[in-house]
Amino acid sequence: MRPKVKAEQARELFRQPLREQIDAKHPLLRLTDLIDWERLDDVMSASFTSHRGRAATSTRLIAGLLYLQHGFGLSDDDVVWQWLENPYWQVFTGETYLQTKAPIDPSSLTRWRKRLGEAGVEELLAETIEAAKKAQVIRSTSLKRVIVDTTVMNKAIAHPTDSRLLERCRHHLVKEAARKGLKLRQNYNREAPRLSIQIGRYAHAKQYKRMNRALRTLRTLRSRVGRVMRDVQRQIGAVAEGHRAGLEALIAKTKRILMQRQKDKNKLYALHAPEAECISKGKARQPYEFGVQVSITTTHREGLVVGARSMPGNPYDGHTLEEALEQAAILGDVKPEVAVVDQGTVAWRYRA
Template identity: 25%
Template sequence: MYRRPTGQMVIEDFLLPFEGKLDANNRWVKLAKIIPWEQIENEYADLFPSNTGTVAKPLRMALGALIIKERCGFTDRETVEQITENPYLQYFIGLEKYQIEPPFDPSLMVHFRKRLDQKIIKKINELICQSEKHKEQKDKDPKDKDPKDKDPGNPSGSGNFEVWKPEVNKGKLLLDATCAPADIRYPTDLSLLNEAREKTEKMIDTLYNQELGLARKPRTYRKRARKDYLKFARQRKPHVKAIRKAIGKQLGYLRRNLGTIDFLLKCDGHGNLSARQSRELETIRILYAQQREMYQTRTHRIDDCIVSISQPHVRPIVRGKARAETEFGAKVAISMVDGYAFIDHLSWDSFNESLGLKQAVEDYKKRYGHYPEAVLADQLYRTRENLSFCRKHGIRLSGPPLGRPPLDSRREKQFAHQDMRERNAVEGGFGVCKRRYGLARIMARLKETAESVIALQFLVMNLEHRLRLLFCHFICAILKTYKDQNYTVYAVI
C-alpha cells in the first residue's frame, strides 16, 4: 500500500526544535531542488497497486536515503545514523520536522534497492537530465518574443507559422564500456572446490540426526580433505601436475558429499536446510558439473562459469587491461553527453559493446530531437556496419578510416587528436565513479541490488555534475552583473 504525499515540501516548511531556519545554500538543499520528486513519484506509486497492507515509505525517503549512501560512501547503518543526526539530511529525505528517532530501520535499505531497481533508476536519471535540458532551452528563448512578429517565411505575420528547416546534427556522443567488479575473492578452481566441500559438510551436519535410524553418521573425510588442501596451498609455485592432482582429490571429496546429501534427503525425518543453504546447494551442483567437465577435457574455459558460490550471477569479464586482465563483475556500456552519463546496457555476461552503437545513437535522438554531429568511441566501434550507419545519417565516427591511409593525413590526425582529448571525459567519468562512488567494488550481494547500486552511482555522479553547473551559472551571473556596471574584475589564480 502506498499513499501519495499531498505536495513536495519546501525548505521554509521544515520545523526545527530550536529557533532558526535551514540554510538555503546548503548542498543538500540545493540537491533537493534539482530532483523532480513529483515526476518520480508517479513511477514509484505504480509499484504498489494494492490499497491494503502496511503503508510503504515515501519515494523521497527511499530515493533520498540511497543517494545519501552512495554520495557519502556510508554503510546502511551509518546512513541511518547520519540521517538521524543531521537536519539537512532529514529535510532531503522529505521529513517535515527534525526528529531524534531514526526514520526507518537500516534493513529497509535493502528493500529500497529492490524497489528502485535498475530500470527505475535509469528513468529517474533521464528525468533529471531532461529537466536540465528544458531549463537550458527556456533560458535561451527570448522572453520578449512576440508571436505576431513577422517571419520571412510568413509575410502576413499571422499565427505562429514556422519555416521548415532541414534537420541538423548537433552535439557529440561519447561511448565506452567498463567493468564494475564485485566484492568476491579472486577465484581459482581449487579454492572454489574447497569452499564447496566445506559448505556441503555443514549441510550434512544439518541434515543428519540420530532419529534417521542410521548406524553411524556418513563419513565425509573432512580432516583428510582439509589436510590435502593446505598441503597444496602452502606451495609457492605449484607445478601443473600438482594442481591437477589437488583438483582431482577435491572433486572426489565433493562428489562423495553430494551423494551423501542426496541420500539424507531421501530419508524420512532428516533435518531441513535453510533457504540460503538450498540456493547454495543448487549452485554447488552446477559448479561441480563445470569443474568435472573441465577436469576431464583438460580445458580451463566453460560457458557461464561460476566464480562465486555466494554470488552465482557474477561472471569473468576479460578486459585485457594492464592492471587486471580479467575482472569479475558486471559489464556496463554507457554514453555520455555534455558530462551526463547514461547506462545503455548492463549485463553480467560479457558482450561486444560495439553492437550497441545504433541503439545509443537512436536514444540520443529521442532525448534531444536530432542525431549527434559526431560519435567519439574507440577502435572497437569502427565496424563496417557502424560506419555505414553513421554515414547514412551524416554522423562522423571518430578514428582512422578503413583501408589505405591517404597521402596527406594531417587533417585526419588533427581530428583524431581532438577526438582523443574530448573522449577523455568518459574515461574520467569512469575514474570518478570508481574512486569516489564505489564502482571499483560493488558491495551489494544480490543481483538486482547490485544493478541498482551501479545505476545509483551514475545517477549521483550526474547530480554532482549538475550542482557544479549551477555554481558555474551563479559565478557567470555575478561576473555579468559586474561587467554591466563597468566594474573591473580581477581573477586570482
C-alpha cells in the first residue's frame, strides 16, 4: 500500500519542538528547507500499485536516511542507530519531536532500494542538484563543463581463491540440502574446512612447498564438491516444485565454479555477488579489483556530482562517455558542452 502522507503534528503543551532547541544555521537544517520533499514523495510513491495492506513507511524518512547514509558513508544498521542519537538527523527526516525508538528495521532500506531501482535513485540525485542551484552552490553554466571518470565500486567479497570458492559451494549445498530435507551420503563437514584453512595458512606464512603439497589435494576437494553436487542433483526430484529455484541456481553456480580455469573470462568470484568482475586499473598497490565499474560525472568548477551510473561488463572508458553525458543532461536540465576526461579515455570535446 502507498505510504500515507504524514499529517502535520499539533503543537504539544509540555513538549518543545526539536527545531526550537537546536542550531537553526546547521547545514542539515538549511538543506532540509531546500529539498522538495513533496516531489520526492510523488516519485517514490509511484512504485506502489496496490491499495491493500499496511501503509508503507514515510517516503520522507526513507529519502532522508538514504541521503544521510551516503553522505556520511554508513551501513544500514549504523545510519538507523545514529539517527536515534542525532536530533539534526531526526529533523532532516521530518520529525517534529525527539524520538527514542528506531524508526524502521535496517533491512527495510534494502527493500526500498530494490523497489526504487535505478530510476528512483536518479531522482534522489536530481533533487540534490536542484537543491544546489537553490542554495547558489553552483550556477547553471557550471553544468556545461563537466569531468567524467570511471572507477571500480568494490564488492564486499573475500579475495577469491579456488579453495575458498569450492569450500563455500560445498557448505551452501550441504546447508540447502538439510533445509530441504535431503539426506546426503557424505557431506565432508570435518575435512573440507580444515583443508581450506590449511592452504591459506601455508600461503600466508610463505611456506610454498607445503602449500603446493596441500594444493595437490585441491583436486580431491574439487572432486568432493562434485560428489556433493551430484548427490543433491539426484535427489532434487523429491523437493517440491515451488522450492527448487534456489537449489537449482546454487547447483548452476557450483558447476560454473568447478569448470572455470585460471585464464577463463567471465569467471564467478563470489556466490552471493555473481555480478562482481575482475578489473585492472593499473594501480601499483592494487593491480586487480573485484567489483563493478562505475562512471562518475561532476561539475568542473565546484565538483558537484551530477551523474553516477554502473557500467557492468567492464567496458572501455570511451564507450561509456556518451551515456554518462546523457544522464548528466537529464538530471541537471543542462546539456554538457565540454567533457574533461583522463588519458584512459580519448580526449575529445562534446559539443551540443
